[in-house]
Amino acid sequence: MNSDRLLIIGIPALVAVLVHLFFVIVMEGGWTVAAPTVSAKPQVIQASLVSLSKADQTAAKPTSKPKPKPKPKPKPKPKPESVKALEPKPIPRPDPIIPEPVLADDNKTSTENQLARLQKELLDGLMDLPEAEGQALAKEVSEVQQVAALMQARITQNWRRPPSARNGMEVLLEISLVPTGDVVGISVSSSSGSIAFDRSAIAAVERVAQFSEVAVLPISDFERYFRRFPLRFKPEDLRY
Amino acid sequence: MTDELSVIELIMGASLTVKLVMATLLAASVASWFMIVQRVIILQRANAELLDFEDRFWSGMDLAQLYREGSTAIDEGFDITGGEALFRAGFKEFSKLSRQENMDADAMVEGSRRAMRVALMRESDRLEQHLPFLASVGSTSPYVGLFGTVWGIMHSFRGLATSSQATLAAVAPGISEALIATAMGLFAAIPAVLAYNRFAAKVDALLNRYESFVDEFSGLLQRQSYAQKRDQAQ
Numbered sequence: 001m002n003s004d005r006l007l008i009i010g011i012p013a014l015v016a017v018l019v020h021l022f023f024v025i026v027m028e029g030g031w032t033v034a035a036p037t038v039s040a041k042p043q044v045i046q047a048s049l050v051s052l053s054k055a056d057q058t059a060a061k062p063t064s065k066p067k068p069k070p071k072p073k074p075k076p077k078p079k080p081e082s083v084k085a086l087e088p089k090p091i092p093r094p095d096p097i098i099p100e101p102v103l104a105d106d107n108k109t110s111t112e113n114q115l116a117r118l119q120k121e122l123l124d125g126l127m128d129l130p131e132a133e134g135q136a137l138a139k140e141v142s143e144v145q146q147v148a149a150l151m152q153a154r155i156t157q158n159w160r161r162p163p164s165a166r167n168g169m170e171v172l173l174e175i176s177l178v179p180t181g182d183v184v185g186i187s188v189s190s191s192s193g194s195i196a197f198d199r200s201a202i203a204a205v206e207r208v209a210q211f212s213e214v215a216v217l218p219i220s221d222f223e224r225y226f227r228r229f230p231l232r233f234k235p236e237d238l239r240y
Numbered sequence: 241m242t243d244e245l246s247v248i249e250l251i252m253g254a255s256l257t258v259k260l261v262m263a264t265l266l267a268a269s270v271a272s273w274f275m276i277v278q279r280v281i282i283l284q285r286a287n288a289e290l291l292d293f294e295d296r297f298w299s300g301m302d303l304a305q306l307y308r309e310g311s312t313a314i315d316e317g318f319d320i321t322g323g324e325a326l327f328r329a330g331f332k333e334f335s336k337l338s339r340q341e342n343m344d345a346d347a348m349v350e351g352s353r354r355a356m357r358v359a360l361m362r363e364s365d366r367l368e369q370h371l372p373f374l375a376s377v378g379s380t381s382p383y384v385g386l387f388g389t390v391w392g393i394m395h396s397f398r399g400l401a402t403s404s405q406a407t408l409a410a411v412a413p414g415i416s417e418a419l420i421a422t423a424m425g426l427f428a429a430i431p432a433v434l435a436y437n438r439f440a441a442k443v444d445a446l447l448n449r450y451e452s453f454v455d456e457f458s459g460l461l462q463r464q465s466y467a468q469k470r471d472q473a474q
Contacts, residue, residue: 004319008278016273020266023427027247 143217144225150213159204161235162196170234171198173205177226179219181211189230201233250417255395261388261421265381269428272377275370276435283442286322286367290449293323307331322363323453329359330454334461338468345465352461356454363450367443371436378433385425392418 171192176185186205188198214226251262296306310320310328320328333355337348396414403410 008281011281012274012277015277016270019273020270024247 144221147213147217147226151208151211154208154211154213155204155231158207159233160200162194162200164194164196165200165235166194167235169194169197170232171201173201173231173233174228175205175231176228177211177214177222179215179222181214183209183211185228192233197233201231204233205231247420250413250420253413254392254417254420258388258392258418258421261384261391262424265385265388265421265424265428268377268381268384269424272374272428272432272435275374276431279370279374279435279439283367283439283446286446287442289322289324290446290453293327294453297323297327303327303331321366323450325363326356326359326450326454327457330356330457330461334465338465345462345469348465349458349462353454353458356458360447360450360454364443364447367446371439371443374432374436374439378429378436381428381432382422382425385422385428388421388425389418392421 169192170190171188172190174185174187174189175183178184183205186202188202191198211226214222217226251259254262307328310324314320330352334348334352337343337351393415396411396418399414400411
C-alpha cells in the first residue's frame, strides 16, 4: 500500500518536473543556439577587425601620403581595447608590424608584397598563440585563425572607407560561403547607421568574391566556422 | 551585441509583479501536470480493475466466495475500489437484511441498492478528484498570464515616457519579458484544458459502466430475494 502511494504521487511528481525541465532546456537551448556560433566567429573576426582598421589605414595611406605619421601613434591605443577581450597576444604583434609595411611600401605601392608580408606576420602571431595557451582546441583553432587572418587581410586590402567613416562606427555583416570559398550571401545584420559605410563594407567583401583559403580547412571546421559567419567592420584608427 | 537575451535573464529582469505572476503560473503548470499524470494512472487502473472484476463476477463463481476473497485482500492491506467496492457494499447490505426476520423482498433489494448508490458516489468522488483544479487552471491561467503581460508592457511604456528619445530598443526587452507571462499562461492552460475534457469523458464512461453494473447486480439480488421468500413461504 505504501509503495502504491509512492507510485501514485512519485511518478506524477517526477513527470511534472521533467516536463518543465525539458521545456526550459529546449527553450534556453533554442534561443542560445545562434549565440554560440556567433560568439565563436567574432573571436576570429574581431581579431581581424583590429587589423582591419589598421589594414584599412594601409589601404587609405597610399592614396593620402601626408597622413602616415600621425596615424601610427593613435593606433596602438584604440586597438588593444577592442582586441583585449579576445586575444591579447596576437594583436599587439600584427599592429606594430602593419604600420611599417605600409610606410615602407608607400613608395613602392606594391600592395601584393604588402599583403604577403601582412599575412605572414598575422600567421606567425596566430600560430604562436595556441602554443602559448597550450590547450585542447589549439590545433583546430590555430588553423581556423590562420584562415581567418588571411581572410581578414584580404578584406582589409579591398576596403575603401568612405569619407563619412568615423571612429565608433560599426557594421556587422553576415557572410555566407560555400566550401570552395565563394561568397554566396552578404547581408547587413547590424547597420552602422551610415549607408555609405555599410556599402563600403559590403563592397569590400564583394571585391574579394572568393575566399580560397577556406578550401584547406576540413569540411567540419568549415561548416562550423565559415558556412555563415559574422564580420565586423569598425574603424578605430581615425582621428575624428 | 551578438548575445541574444536569454529567457532566464529576461525573467530575472522582470518587475516583481510580473515575477509573481510567472511564479504562480509555473506552480499551476507543475501542479496540473502532476494531476494529469496521476489521473492517467488512476483512470487506467480503474478501467483495468473493472474489466478484471467483471470477468470474475460473471465467471459464475459463488458470490459469497467472491466476497470472502475481497475480505482477505482487505486484511492483507489492499484497497478495494471500483466495481468490487460496489459489489461488496451491495452484498454486505443484502446479506445483513436477509438475515432479519420477515423482511420484504423489495425492501431487501432497495436497501442493497441504496448501499451501492453510496459506494458509487464515493467512487465518482475518487475518480473526479482534482478535475475541478484542472478546469480552473485551464480557464484562468491565460488571464493571469495576460495580466502579467499587460502589467509589464505598461511599465516599459511608462519608462519610455520619461526618456527623451523613443527607441524600439528601450521598450523591446520589457515587452519581450512581459510576453513570457502570456506564453507561460498558455503553456499551463492548454494541457490542462485538453486533459480536463479527456478525463471528464473517461470518468463519465467509467461511471456509466459502474451504474450498469449496479443495475445488473440488483437484478440478480432481486431474483435471489424472491427465490428466498418463496422458499420461506413454502
